[in-house]
Amino acid sequence: MKSTGVIVEYNPFHNGHLYHMEEARKQTNADVIIAVMSGTFLQRGEPALVSKWQRTKMALAGGADLVIELPYAYSTQKAETFAFGAISILHSLFTKNVCFGSESGQIEDFTKLLGFINTNHTNYNFYIQKFVKEGNSYPKACALAYKALQPSATLIDLSKPNNILGFHYIQAIHRLGSDITPVTILRKQAQYHDQSIEKHSIASATSIRNELLKQNFTLSSISHVVPETTYHLLQDYYKKYDIFHNWEQYFPLLKYRLLTLPNEQLEAIYEGEEGLHHRLKKHCQAAQNFSEFMTLVKTKRYTWNRIQRYCLHILTNTTKKEIEEATKGELPYIRILGMSGQGRQYLKRTKKRISVPMITRPTEIDHPLLTIDKRATACYALAYPPEKQADALLEDYATPPIQTKEESHPF
Structure with missing residues (x-):
């Protein structure tokens, strides 16, 4: 079975994500889509709008076959560490391809940049430090460092968030010596930082969150930019908890x-x-x-x-000490949040080759990576109304992987 990985937050899952999922499957001829998804807190250092379980349901409804949690110690990091954690999971699952959206849309742009940086590693890092000390952000310093070394070159725009992540995905594949083949899809219409929703069917997750976090929001205002399943799952979550997390x-x-x-x-x-x-x-x-x-x-x-x-x-x-302990060494486990029938078949066929323990609940293994996750999940639950907190605090321990069909557990 041919598998393709996508690295996601789905905060929330929208029509742009659906397009990405469909194109990833089509362009790589994948039998299985593996979504590595951030848990309770996300790469920009913010809480997910709704729980990871609700977002897992969105992912499965949108076409994912396996949903794997990206632990907090990776999901809340700068692009380089975020990418390495996610690619490590896909590598351990013997994923054939990884498909990511980018503002570039050309995989050659990324591989060319990686080759240049590997060849000019020392000078590149020197200029990055120089520009950071001058008061530039790290992404800006990276772009300036490349320009300093290659003044006449056409640079892939590393100020764009998906380009940055895409580059680090490819860098992580190289670092791991992985056989994963990277594929990129040009982002359609809305850009990552767009603040408002337009009339067309694709909007940024940022603009959708902004709409939902308004004081007198209406869910109908986003109905044209999210799949029907996402719409109803958001509706159900708000009815139950009376909040979207922020x-x-x-x-x-x-x-x-x-x-x-x-x-x-x-x-x-x-x-x-x-x-x-x-x-x-x-x-x-x-x-x-x-x-x-x-x-x-x-x-x-x-x-x-x-x-x-x-x-x-x-x-x-x-x-600092906890993160250092949690992220050193090999990947300690893979936590499954959800699977389709096709995803279960993939695990049945590959589980003997997978050397990393697969878990379905946080009590199944003892590791610093999971210790941090437990604490972060408990913290996330404190935003719920007081009468809902007790159940929310237990949810992570009590919820089995979400399955789209009734079949026996594969392991």
Whole structure:
């Protein structure tokens, strides 16, 4: 069975994701689509709009055959680490291809850039550090470093988020010595950072979230940009919990952590550096909400996403030492969130070759990677109404993989 991987957040699953899924299957002639999906918190350092279980249902309805959780220690990281964690999972599952959307749309752009950087590694890193010290963000510094070494070259735009991720997917494949073949699809219509929904059928996840997080939102306003299943799953979630998750619900908890933790503990939190916690402590006292707080804290050097990730690690009490322990060595497990009948068949055929333990609940293995996940999931549940929190805290332990057909478990 030929398998193709997609690396996703589905926050939420929309028509652009559906197009990507269909094109990935068609262009690679895949029998099985394996979606490596972030869990409760995401790469930009923010909570997922709805739970990973609801997003797993969206993914399966949209055509995924296996949904695998990308652990917190990878899902909330800069592009390089995020990509390496996801590609490691796909490599361990003997995935034939990985298909990603990009603003470039040409796989040769990525392989050419990787070849150049591998050849000019030392000088490239020198210029990156130089431009970072001058106050540029890391993605901007990477683009400037390439331009400094190749002034006349046409550069793939590494300021675009999907181009950045695509490059790091290919870099991770090279680093792992994997046989995975990368394929890219040009993003259609909406771009990643688009803030508003237009009349056409594809909108960015950012614009959809912005619409749903308005004070007097109506779900009907997004009905033309998401599949019907997504629409009903979002509707069901809001009826049950009366929320879509966002940072504003967690800001009081973050504020408490910032104002009560000693400086040495804040410095030990992952991504805490150069006294950044002093700036956060100062501005959280004046800010009335998370958006205002982030506007006050953001600088030219520290991007919104970079600061937001640090805030998230403070919220979840994730330290530098923990991340180092959790991500060193080989992949310790693969956690299955959902599968179709085709996905079950794929696991039956490949499970004897897969050396990494496959788990379905967090009690099945003891590892620092999973310890962080448990704590992050518990933190995520604190946004629910008080009467719903007890059930939500147990959900991760009690929920088996979501299956689209009634068949026996493959292992």
